[in-house]
Amino acid sequence: MMNIGRLNIGRLNLAGLILVSGWFLTACMPTATVKSKLDVIEDRCPCKAAPDTLIVLLPGAYDTPGDFVAHGFVAAARARRIAADIVMADTHVGYYTSALVVERLQQDIVAPARARGYRHVWLVGISLGGYGSLLYSKQYGGQIAGMFLMAPFLGNRSLVAEIRKTGLAAWQPGEIAATDYDRELWAWIRGYSDAPRQRPPLYLGYGLEDRFAGSNRLIGDVLPPGHVGTVPGGHEWRPWRALWEEFLDRDVLPRCDDV
Template sequence: MSTGIVKSKLDVIEDAASCKAPAEVLIVLLPGAYDTPADFVKQGFVRALRERQIAADLVIADTHMGYYPEGLVVQRLHDDIVAPARKKGYRQIWMTGISLGGYGSLLYAKEHGADIDGMFLMAPFLGNRSLIAEIAKTGLADWKVGDIPAADYDRLLWSWIKGYSDPVYAGKPDRPPLYIGYGTEDRFAGSNQIIAKVLPAERVTTTDGGHEWQPWQRLWASFLDRSVLPRCE
């Protein structure tokens, strides 16, 4: 379990692709609230990536709950991982995450969407239940955003997510392609479905199970099996 201590620079686990040529794609993987980068290794996420010979380097960041107040997670991801990766010459950067890590991926994309090339969210936490219930009544496309107080971070985020329901905005360079997956018995399935309903069917994956590692492993494998990421030559 993460300690909650916020450091000036993110702790990470890095894993490089074993292709002949240097990888031009970087995957950034963010953990859930009480998970660590080591948990992803233990649960086979790195192994699944390498078994498929995907030509992408991997960074698993320790973005625990201490980084989320005041949006510090966005600053640290940008300064410690994404901006340096662009300077190194990566042509694509994907933001991926489980539960709270999915929320963090969205927060980052909201502020720096043009700096990443795609997102894959696994059973993402999406904010307070009353807001989600409000959006569910009309559906995301018809939801009236209204005036948003500056401190209402969840509503601000959902107002940005709403753009994926409008094809005019969904294809903009600052709104990277969004993929989502979740277990059908997951406690966040309802909120995840709100997003899933406005995405192309090929960007949505579901599996049996709840908010636990086995469904997430299947979702990760399914995403890796798509033709979205390049393979080693």
């Protein structure tokens, strides 16, 4: 059963998007409202038994929680009888520019879910939502069961170019300035190459023509076999839907015993 809570489905106008120090900043445009509690859409699992798994879907910069419904993400999960409740969070750009996205996810979604008895929380992020998933996991990795990221945004291009010279496993981040969020995040991601058990399981998917394919490939190179999926396509919903269905078919998530 779908429940729309406190959500304005209006599409974000991000025509003036620019990147500074790893954070999305907006210019010459209205800023989406940052609220004291995240707006969400919830979809309850149809299983007879109460699920112990929660899937948290985080949209990209130009997208809203309602787009996950419109593009069939919820329907794909229900068609496969995934035994999980689903929450789609309105983590719009304002929560990133105000550096609140991690705490809002923790306080409004993950911590309350675990208090209600969910044993397994999965973060599923697209583009900027993938970036948010990584930021959250870096700080609260012990609170989640895993992540599935589709074409995640991964910070400024010059840093990606630096890492590409050696590959992520061999890259040395050097001294990290207090405001260099991207370098700090990449240093944490690098841990998947030598200390993966200290991090939540990470699954990755991207379109082969996606503008972030190069940076995504750097992460994919340090993930276990079977944790990376690719499909034809660019930075758009059609390949993301295909990647989502492929992930659901891997049986990583539990399924209903009966409906």
